[in-house]
Amino acid sequence: MRGAFALIALLSVFWSCQGYSALKVEQLKSTIDAKKAEEFATPLIVGSPANVARRINNSLQYTQLGLIDGAYKTSPFENQDPETGTTGLGYAVLGQTPQYLSLELRSEYMGAHPSYNNQPVVFDLQSGDRIELADLLTPSGMARFDKRMLRERLAAIDAFVKVPNKRFSEGDQDGHEDAETQRSLYRECRAKMVSGQIRRNEFYLADGKLTALQGCDFPHVVQALDDLMDLPHSETFAALDHDLTPYGHCLLIAHGTQCGLRAASGIHEGLYVGTMAGKLPISLMVFGDGGPFYFYDRYKEHIPLTLSRLGAGHIVLLFSHENQSSEKFDLTVAADGSLSGGWSRGGAEPVPVVLH
Structure with missing residues (x-):
């Protein structure tokens, strides 16, 4: 089954690279874990705009491999062990235009019985955002x-x-x-x-x-x-x-390349990137099946958060640990989907935060 996953992934790479010069789908590789790279085939978005590729790769690699793009000690596959739970990953490119990319993410598990799961995901190739049916x-x-x-x-x-x-x-x-x-x-x-x-x-x-x-x-x-x-x-x-x-x-319908972010009254699943205090690069990741977290781009260490919605367009993200000072993001969701507001630690004056 894992060999079949690898073959499908290679075929997907060939098809997806035809005619799309700006952003392409390749297979994530590792010189250290070459065998795992085939067994746990994961798509890698390459090309420009680089910020769009980064958004999609962070979403895919965290969903599939449990790691942030580039934030690993030796290999992006270092957390994968066929003996415990997930025994194989694969993917296929279902559709790609200059406007969107549709992928099917495939996974194979071994518990009391073998299990398989195929999940389609769709990304906006102008922003890197995950597109939802709504x-x-x-x-x-x-x-x-x-x-x-x-x-x-x-x-x-x-x-x-x-x-x-x-x-x-x-x-x-x-x-x-x-x-x-x-x-x-x-x-x-x-x-x-x-x-x-x-x-x-x-x-x-x-x-x-x-x-x-x-x-x-x-x-x-x-x-x-x-x-x-x-x-x-x-x-x-x-x-x-x-x-x-x-x-x-x-x-x-219009096949627009400047459709812009959809109007939003709340936070969306996916990756937000921006700054704290006007100069410190940070990223916030939100997923439907797990809690949000943020990280400083320089260190890429997960800091888990708890999300609260205080009304249309107003969210609060909290970090609390008995041995550390509490942290708080108090953010407003703009019509274009961006987040802005403040971050504070231990009750101190908040510093500005902007995330897109």
């Missing part, structure tokens, strides 16, 4: 899109359970039990979709289409019974035009 669709557009998507997914489940599954042998008791388990799980999944209990809407952009993924997520022990997998729902950019935000229209 950035592209208006609230009313999202509601209409959800209805169309649900209708298609329910129809797919209904059609599947009506027909006997040919991969289960007739007369075989184990096959009969697996078929009954599969049908029961799909009926349960259908009910959860109707009630809104399943709302995982990962997506990617490619070939003029937006494709949303929302599978039934069978338990690991019976994951092999999930023949429908991610239940993809695709719509062309043109068909979605009346559902798009101004940012989405600029990015997908």
Whole structure:
């Protein structure tokens, strides 16, 4: 499986490098850990603008490898051990234009049972920001899109359970039990979709289409019974035009290269870079599946934070440790998504902070 990951990654590199001279996708390498670099294949964005490449690389390497780009002792793969948990990583380029980059991040785990996970991620290639579905669709557009998507997914489940599954042998008791388990799980999944209990809407952009993924997520022990997998729902950019935000229209219809950051009322997932006290370079990283942290660019040591939202456009980030002085970021989110405000330690006067 790890060899297959490496082959896919190399093919992805070839395809992605065709026709995109400014920013390209290559595979992260290591002369010290060459074998791990193949087993834990991770994309590396190279080219210009360098600040955009840096934003994306920090996001990818922290998500995949648990390290900040360049902040490691010997190798970017030094934390990876096939004997504990994750046994392989891979990726594929799903779509790339001058406006956006869609990647699929693949991971293989070994616990009580082997597990696999494929996660699409989409980046704005003008800013390096992670694009979310809510950035592209208006609230009313999202509601209409959800209805169309649900209708298609329910129809797919209904059609599947009506027909006997040919991969289960007739007369075989184990096959009969697996078929009954599969049908029961799909009926349960259908009910959860109707009630809104399943709302995982990962997506990617490619070939003029937006494709949303929302599978039934069978338990690991019976994951092999999930023949429908991610239940993809695709719509062309043109068909979605009346559902798009101004940012989405600029990015997908007008093919703009200066679409600008989307309007924001809160902090977004990804990397923010800027300064403290007008001259000290710092970075803030925010992820949906983990707590935010910041670091001084010179040292790149993680300083964990706790995020509080105090209202539309107002956030506070706190660091507290019994043996160290407390720290506080008090920030306002501007319409362009940037953060500004102050940082203070131990109750002292705050110094200005600006992050983009």
